[in-house]
Amino acid sequence: MNRMKMTYVKIAKRLRLAEWFYRVESLVCSICTSSAKQFPGDVSSALRLLHSYSPDPGSSCICQHDFAAADSDVEVIVPCYNVELYVCQCLDSILSQKTEYRFFVTIVNDGSTDSTRSLIAKYEHLPNVRVIDQSNKGFSGARNAGIRQAHGRYLMFVDSDDVLMPGAIDCLMRMAEKTGADMVDGGFRRFADRDGDFSAIPGLASLYDMIQHDNLLPESDDTRHTNGFVCGKLISRSLFSNVEFPLGYWFEDTIYCMILEPMCKRIASVAPLVFGYRMRRNSISHSFAGKPKAIDNLYITLGLLRDRENLDIAFDQRQYDMMLHQMFMNTWCVMGLPEEVARAVFVVQRDLIAVRLGKWHTSDIRLRNIERLIRENNFQGYMLWCKWHEC
Known part of the structure; x- marks a missing residue:
């Protein structure tokens, strides 16, 4: 699927129409027979094919x-690369936080070539701000520098095109102090970029927020129900003692x-919205379709x-259920690539289920x-199911 088709599929899912489309396409596929295509039958061949499209960076998180x-309660790490349109709004949303807790902001200028660095300079004089300058190393390299x-005591990652909601640090830290949790999460909202749209369909960010509720969390002293990304959370610095972003x-x-x-050991959540996620057309999460590097997932x-095995986690x-969900995501990311890529991903995941995770069942x-x-x-049934469903 190209990006436009993926967008329409997402809309169908949000509008609860996907199951109807799935049944129709399943019926058509059952009627229309085609000759089976050859594809890698073993993991080694599958990985060689995938590497021919995009090589594995091969790095570790260990x-x-x-x-x-620690000399502050929260350290907010903001990686910045060519975000002159957004960086001031982001930093202002952080530095305007009203809270009794001590917080510090580390801004990592990741080799920006636009006016980002000069905009960041306006904040360097503040006592709770530090700027790190480095050559471009990507999101992981910038976050790792911070x-x-x-x-x-706690770290918080905020991407430089996103924002913190008023009172976010105070709300999250109060729950952290109350529970001693290793991580505290909160709700988020989506909003569109300066142009008012993030794709071919104007206003889609607002539509997402109206019909999707996975961005809201319950107030809980102990939960594993969280939003599946690192931004906008309080994360105990101790969790990074022997890991960083690969x-x-x-x-x-x-x-x-x-x-x-x-x-x-413990995760807590707060009900209020604490984070604003800007939906941008050129962000990786909205532009990966059809790009070989989508195999990275x-x-x-x-x-x-x-790394989990080496860390004895x-x-x-x-975790088995999480792996099944991750397999769905791995498949969704390569749907815009040639079918042989999706087949190779399927072979690798089939082997993982059969050999390493065979004793588990969801x-x-x-x-x-x-x-x-x-x-x-x-394979065909799996691809069709992943196309029209969420998990």
Whole structure:
């Protein structure tokens, strides 16, 4: 699917029309027979094919940080690269926070070539602001630069085109103090970029917020119901003692569900909206369709799975269900690429289920079809299901 088709599929899902389209297309596919195409039958061949489209960066999240004593409650890390249109709104939303807690802002200028650096300079004189300048290393490299010099009890990542809602730090820290949680999450809202749209359809960001409720969280002292990205959360600095973001990958936020969340002894959430996510047409999450580097979602899944084993992070039923969800995401990301790419991803995931995760079975109704179709080696049925469903 190209990006336009993926957008319409997403709208159909949000409007609860996807199941009807799925049944119609399933019927058509059952009537229209076609000769089977050859595709890699073993993992080695599948990975060679995938690497021919886009090589695996091959980096690890494992490292060692020797943190100094904390001297602030929260350190907000803001990676910046060519965001002259947005960076001031982002920084103002952070620095205007009203709170009794001590917070510090680390701005990482990741080799910007526009006026981003001169705009950041307006904030350098503030006592709770530090600017790190470096050559361009991408999201992971910029975030890691902030982590390595972090001196807050909790870290918070805010991308430079997003915003913090008023009172966010105070709300999250009060829950952290109350519960001693390793991580505290809150609700978020979507909003469109300066042009008023983020895709071919004007106002789609507002439509998403009206018909999608996964951006709201309940108030809870202990929960595993969180938003699946790193931004806008309080995360205990101690969780980064021996990990950081793996370099060179798209979809680096996968470290949250595969490494950081499983390491948490306790996670809390607050009901108020604390974070504003700007939907931009040129962001990776909205422009990956058809790009070979979208295969990174599979690569980073496999790499972080290896890192989990080396970090001795226990695998349990929740993590198995998370892996099934991740397989869905890996597939969705490559739907805009040639079919042989999707087939190769399917082969790798089929092997992972059969060999490494064979003893596990899901009871989550949203994931059962993913598990069943992979175990049955039903590529066409699996692709069709992933196209028209969420999980």
